[in-house]
Amino acid sequence: NKLGLYEMSGNVLEWCLDTFSSEYYSKSPELNPTGPSKGELKVVRGGAWSFPAERMKTYYRGSAKPESRNNFIGFRVVRPV
Secondary structure (H helix, E strand, C coil): CCCCCCCCCCCCEEEEEEECCCCHHHCCCCCCCCCCCCCCCEEEECCCCCCCHHHCCCCCEEEECCCCCCCCEECCCCCCC
Protein backbone atom coordinates (compact mmCIF):
# COMPACT_ATOMS: atom_id res chain seq x y z
CA ASN A 1 0.00 0.00 0.00
CA LYS A 2 1.01 3.68 -0.02
CA LEU A 3 2.48 3.29 3.47
CA GLY A 4 4.77 0.44 2.42
CA LEU A 5 2.95 -1.92 4.79
CA TYR A 6 1.74 -5.38 3.91
CA GLU A 7 -0.98 -7.62 5.35
CA MET A 8 -2.08 -5.08 7.96
CA SER A 9 -5.79 -5.84 7.71
CA GLY A 10 -7.92 -8.90 7.78
CA ASN A 11 -6.04 -11.42 9.86
CA VAL A 12 -6.25 -10.21 13.47
CA LEU A 13 -6.48 -6.85 15.21
CA GLU A 14 -3.01 -5.65 16.15
CA TRP A 15 -2.29 -4.80 19.79
CA CYS A 16 -0.69 -1.36 20.15
CA LEU A 17 1.11 0.18 23.10
CA ASP A 18 -1.08 3.29 22.80
CA THR A 19 -3.74 4.02 25.41
CA PHE A 20 -7.23 4.36 23.89
CA SER A 21 -9.63 7.29 24.12
CA SER A 22 -12.55 7.72 21.74
CA GLU A 23 -12.01 11.52 21.63
CA TYR A 24 -8.21 11.54 21.35
CA TYR A 25 -7.73 10.97 17.60
CA SER A 26 -10.04 13.79 16.54
CA LYS A 27 -7.61 16.30 18.09
CA SER A 28 -4.31 14.37 18.11
CA PRO A 29 -1.13 15.14 16.17
CA GLU A 30 -1.15 13.58 12.69
CA LEU A 31 2.35 12.12 13.06
CA ASN A 32 2.58 9.18 15.47
CA PRO A 33 -0.34 9.86 17.84
CA THR A 34 0.28 7.85 21.01
CA GLY A 35 -3.00 8.30 22.83
CA PRO A 36 -3.59 9.82 26.25
CA SER A 37 -1.01 9.25 29.00
CA LYS A 38 -3.44 7.29 31.22
CA GLY A 39 -6.35 4.94 30.64
CA GLU A 40 -7.67 1.43 31.13
CA LEU A 41 -7.97 0.43 27.47
CA LYS A 42 -5.28 -0.19 24.84
CA VAL A 43 -5.61 0.41 21.09
CA VAL A 44 -6.21 -2.50 18.72
CA ARG A 45 -6.14 -1.73 15.01
CA GLY A 46 -6.29 -3.03 11.47
CA GLY A 47 -9.46 -5.15 11.32
CA ALA A 48 -9.88 -8.89 11.83
CA TRP A 49 -11.16 -11.83 9.82
CA SER A 50 -14.65 -11.65 11.38
CA PHE A 51 -15.18 -7.90 10.87
CA PRO A 52 -17.39 -6.18 8.28
CA ALA A 53 -15.59 -4.58 5.30
CA GLU A 54 -15.98 -1.00 6.56
CA ARG A 55 -13.79 -1.84 9.59
CA MET A 56 -11.05 -3.51 7.50
CA LYS A 57 -8.82 -0.42 7.26
CA THR A 58 -5.26 0.18 8.46
CA TYR A 59 -6.48 3.31 10.25
CA TYR A 60 -9.33 1.53 12.10
CA ARG A 61 -8.78 1.83 15.86
CA GLY A 62 -10.73 -0.10 18.42
CA SER A 63 -10.02 -0.80 22.07
CA ALA A 64 -9.59 -3.70 24.45
CA LYS A 65 -8.51 -4.30 28.01
CA PRO A 66 -4.90 -5.56 28.19
CA GLU A 67 -6.07 -8.86 29.71
CA SER A 68 -8.48 -9.55 26.80
CA ARG A 69 -8.03 -12.90 25.03
CA ASN A 70 -9.81 -14.05 21.87
CA ASN A 71 -9.13 -15.39 18.39
CA PHE A 72 -9.10 -12.01 16.60
CA ILE A 73 -6.50 -10.00 18.56
CA GLY A 74 -2.79 -10.54 17.98
CA PHE A 75 0.46 -8.66 17.53
CA ARG A 76 2.97 -7.98 14.78
CA VAL A 77 6.60 -9.01 15.07
CA VAL A 78 8.87 -6.54 13.30
CA ARG A 79 12.58 -6.69 12.67
CA PRO A 80 14.93 -4.83 10.33
CA VAL A 81 15.89 -6.58 7.10
